[in-house]
Amino acid sequence: MTPVAPVAHAPTRLVRGLILGSIGLVFAIPIVAMVEFTLRSGLAGGHDFSRWTALFQGGFAGPYRAVLVALGNSVGLAVGTVVLVLLLLVPTLLLVHLRFPRLRRLMEFVCILPISIPAIVLVVGLAPVYSVLGRLLGSGVWTLAFAYGITVLPFAYRAIQANLDGVDVRTLSEAARTLGAGWVSVLLRVLIPNLRRGILAGAFISVAVVLGEFTIASLLNRNTLQTSLVVVSKADPYTVVILSLLALTFAFLLLLVIGRLGTVRTGSRRRPTTGGQP
Amino acid sequence: MIQNQLQNRLENPNAAVAPIRAGASVRFEGVVKDFAGHRALADFDLTLHAGEFVALLGPSGSGKTTALRVLAGLESTDAGTIRIDGTDVSTLPTSRRDLGMVFQSYSLFPHLSAGENVEFGLRMRKVRGEERRARAAAALALVGLDAHYDRFAHQLSGGQQQRVALARALVTEPRVLLLDEPLSALDAQVRVALREEIRRIQTELGITTLFVTHDQDEALAVADRVAVMRDGSIEQIGAPEELYTRPASSFIADFVGLSNRLVGVVRHGFAQVQGVALPLVDPSQADGPVSVSVRPEDLEFSAAGAPGVVLSSSFHGSLRRTKVRLGDGTALVVQHGARLHPSAGERVTVRFTGAPVSVDPISAPA
Numbered sequence: 001m002t003p004v005a006p007v008a009h010a011p012t013r014l015v016r017g018l019i020l021g022s023i024g025l026v027f028a029i030p031i032v033a034m035v036e037f038t039l040r041s042g043l044a045g046g047h048d049f050s051r052w053t054a055l056f057q058g059g060f061a062g063p064y065r066a067v068l069v070a071l072g073n074s075v076g077l078a079v080g081t082v083v084l085v086l087l088l089l090v091p092t093l094l095l096v097h098l099r100f101p102r103l104r105r106l107m108e109f110v111c112i113l114p115i116s117i118p119a120i121v122l123v124v125g126l127a128p129v130y131s132v133l134g135r136l137l138g139s140g141v142w143t144l145a146f147a148y149g150i151t152v153l154p155f156a157y158r159a160i161q162a163n164l165d166g167v168d169v170r171t172l173s174e175a176a177r178t179l180g181a182g183w184v185s186v187l188l189r190v191l192i193p194n195l196r197r198g199i200l201a202g203a204f205i206s207v208a209v210v211l212g213e214f215t216i217a218s219l220l221n222r223n224t225l226q227t228s229l230v231v232v233s234k235a236d237p238y239t240v241v242i243l244s245l246l247a248l249t250f251a252f253l254l255l256l257v258i259g260r261l262g263t264v265r266t267g268s269r270r271r272p273t274t275g276g277q278p
Numbered sequence: 279m280i281q282n283q284l285q286n287r288l289e290n291p292n293a294a295v296a297p298i299r300a301g302a303s304v305r306f307e308g309v310v311k312d313f314a315g316h317r318a319l320a321d322f323d324l325t326l327h328a329g330e331f332v333a334l335l336g337p338s339g340s341g342k343t344t345a346l347r348v349l350a351g352l353e354s355t356d357a358g359t360i361r362i363d364g365t366d367v368s369t370l371p372t373s374r375r376d377l378g379m380v381f382q383s384y385s386l387f388p389h390l391s392a393g394e395n396v397e398f399g400l401r402m403r404k405v406r407g408e409e410r411r412a413r414a415a416a417a418l419a420l421v422g423l424d425a426h427y428d429r430f431a432h433q434l435s436g437g438q439q440q441r442v443a444l445a446r447a448l449v450t451e452p453r454v455l456l457l458d459e460p461l462s463a464l465d466a467q468v469r470v471a472l473r474e475e476i477r478r479i480q481t482e483l484g485i486t487t488l489f490v491t492h493d494q495d496e497a498l499a500v501a502d503r504v505a506v507m508r509d510g511s512i513e514q515i516g517a518p519e520e521l522y523t524r525p526a527s528s529f530i531a532d533f534v535g536l537s538n539r540l541v542g543v544v545r546h547g548f549a550q551v552q553g554v555a556l557p558l559v560d561p562s563q564a565d566g567p568v569s570v571s572v573r574p575e576d577l578e579f580s581a582a583g584a585p586g587v588v589l590s591s592s593f594h595g596s597l598r599r600t601k602v603r604l605g606d607g608t609a610l611v612v613q614h615g616a617r618l619h620p621s622a623g624e625r626v627t628v629r630f631t632g633a634p635v636s637v638d639p640i641s642a643p644a
Contacts, residue, residue: 175387
C-alpha cells in the first residue's frame with residue numbers, strides 16, 4: 001500500500017503527547033482512585049488485597065449471590081439483544097441496500113433516532129408497553145432484550161453500515177447468483193462472510209452497551225448487573241467498586257477485540273504476493 | 279467436455295484445440311425494459327448463433343448493459359421473451375439460467391482465494407471436493423493463473439482478477455458467457471492482451487458469448503458480429519468489416535471509426551459533395567440534401583483536388599491524420615502514410631478516393 005504522506009499541519013510529537021497524556025489522565029485518575037479505594041485496609045490507613053481475596057475466596061456467597069445471578073441475567077440479555085438486533089438489522093440493511101436504496105435515508109434516521117432519546121424518556125414510553133408484554137410473556141428479565149434492541153440500534157447500525165459501504169454488495173451478490181447461488185447461499189456464503197467485521201463489531205459494541213445500561217433496567221424493575229451493583233453498594237461500598245472495576249475491564253477487553261477486528265484483513269495470514277503478470 | 283478440454287490444456291498447453299461443443303443459441307424477441315419512465319430497451323431483437331461471439335456496442339445509456347442484464351436475469355423484462363436454445367428463460371431466476379458472467383467492476387469474493395472463487399460455482403452445483411479442486415485448477419490454468427490458486431483478490435492485479443473472474447465464469451461450463459465491459463477498468467496494454475486472450479479461449483471452447491463494450495476498437499477486434507445500439511434498440515448489426523465499410527447511418531459512421539461530416543446532395547443515386555459525385559452505401563437513398571460521412575482514409579492528398587490549408591497533423595504509428603481547412607471553410611481529417619509529414623499552414627489539395635459513403639437526409643428548414 002502507498003504510505004500516507006504526512007499532513008502539513010500535523011501536531012508535533014510534544015503536542016500529541018500532551019493531548020494523549022491529558023485525555024489519559026481524565027480516564028486514569030478515577031480508575032486509579034477506584035483501585036486505591038478497594039485496597040484500603042480499615043480506618044488506620046495502609047493498603048492490602050484482603051477485600052479482593054475475600055470476594056474471590058468467598059465464591060460470591062451470601063450477599064453477593066444476587067450479583068452473580070444478575071451477572072448471568074446481564075450476559076444472557078446481552079446475547080439475546082445481539083441475536084435479536086442482528087437477525088432484524090442485517091437482512092433489513094441488505095434488503096434496503098440492494099432493493100430499496102431510496103429508503104436508506106429513512107432507515108438511517110430510524111436507526112440513529114434512539115441515541116437522541118434519553119433513557120428516562122424511553123422508559124416512560126416503554127412502561128405501558130411492558131405492562132402489556134408482562135401479561136403476554138411474563139416479566140422475565142429476558143424481555144428487556146426488546147428495549148435494549150432499541151438502545152443498541154444506533155451502534156449496531158453504524159458498525160454494519162460502515163462495513164456495507166466498503167463492500168460492493170451488489171456486484172458480489174450478482175456474481176454469486178450468476179454462479180448458481182440462490183438468495184440463502186448468497187447471504188450465508190458471500191454477504192455475511194464479507195460483512196463479518198461489521199457484524200462482529202456491532203455485536204461487541206452492543207454487548208458493551210447492554211452491560212453498561214442501568215436506567216431502563218432499574219425503572220422497569222429488572223435485576224441486571226448494574227441494578228444489583230447499586231443494591232450491593234448500599235451494604236458494601238468496597239466490593240461494589242471491585243465488581244465495577246471487573247465490569248470495566250471486561251468492556252475494555254471487548255473494545256480491544258473490536259479494534260483488532262478493524263485491522264485484520266482477509267487473507268493476510270496467507271503468503272503475500274510477489275510481483276505478477278497482468 | 280470442457281473439463282477434458284481444460285485438462286488437455288493443462289497437460290499440453292501448446293496444443294491447438296478445436297472447439298469442443300457448440301454453445302447455445304440465444305434469441306431476444308421484442309424485449310422491452312423501462313426504468314422509471316425511461317425506456318432502456320425498446321422492442322429489442324437480437325439472435326446469437328451457437329458458438330458466436332457478438333459484441334454489443336453503443337454509447338452510455340444506449341441500453342447495451344440492460345440487454346445483457348435481462349439475459350442474465352439480473353433485471354426483469356417488461357415485455358418480450360428471451361430464449362436460450364429455444365427455451366423461454368424470461369421468468370427463470372438468474373441462478374437457474376446456467377450462464378457465466380464477468381463484471382465491469384472487480385467481482386471476486388474478497389474472503390475467498392482465487393481457487394475458492396473458481397470453485398464457488400461448482401460448490402453450488404454440489405461437485406465433490408477433489409473433482410471440484412481439479413476443475414478449478416484446470417480453469418485457472420486456462421487463464422494462465424494456475425500458480426495463483428491460493429492468492430486473494432487484494433494480492434492480484436486488476437488484470438489477474440478479471441482472468442480469475444473469467445475462469446470462475448467458465449468452470450461451470452455455462453451455456454452462454456456474458457462479458458459486461460470486463461476490460462474497462464484495466465490499463466491499455468493489459469486490455470489488449472486480455473481481449474485477445476478472451477477471444478482465444480472463446481474460440482477454443484466454442485461458447486456463445488455476448489460482450490458489452492463502449493470501446494469500438496475492442497468490439498471490432500474480437501467479435502464475429504457487432505451490434506451497435508442506440509436508444510434501446512439495435513441500429514445496425516453485422517461483421518466488423520461490414521459495419522466499418524458500409525455503415526447504415528451517419529450515427530454508425532461516427533460511432534464506429536472516425537468520420538468527416540460534410541453537407542451534400544443526393545442526385546440519381548450519387549452523393550454530390552464538393553463538386554464530386556460519390557457512390558452511396560445505400561443506392562436507394564431518395565434525392566435531396568444530405569449530411570455525408572466520409573472516412574479519413576477515403577480522402578487523399580493529390581495534385582488534382584480541392585485546395586486547402588493544413589491546420590494540424592498528428593502521428594499514430596504507421597499513419598498520420600492531418601486536419602485541413604478547405605477554401606469554403608469546411609474542415610476535414612485526411613489519413614495518410616506516416617512518411618508524409620505536412621506542417622501547419624502548408625497548402626495542399628485534397629481528393630476523394632471514391633469509396634461509397636453513407637448519408638443522412640437533412641430536413642429542409644421550415
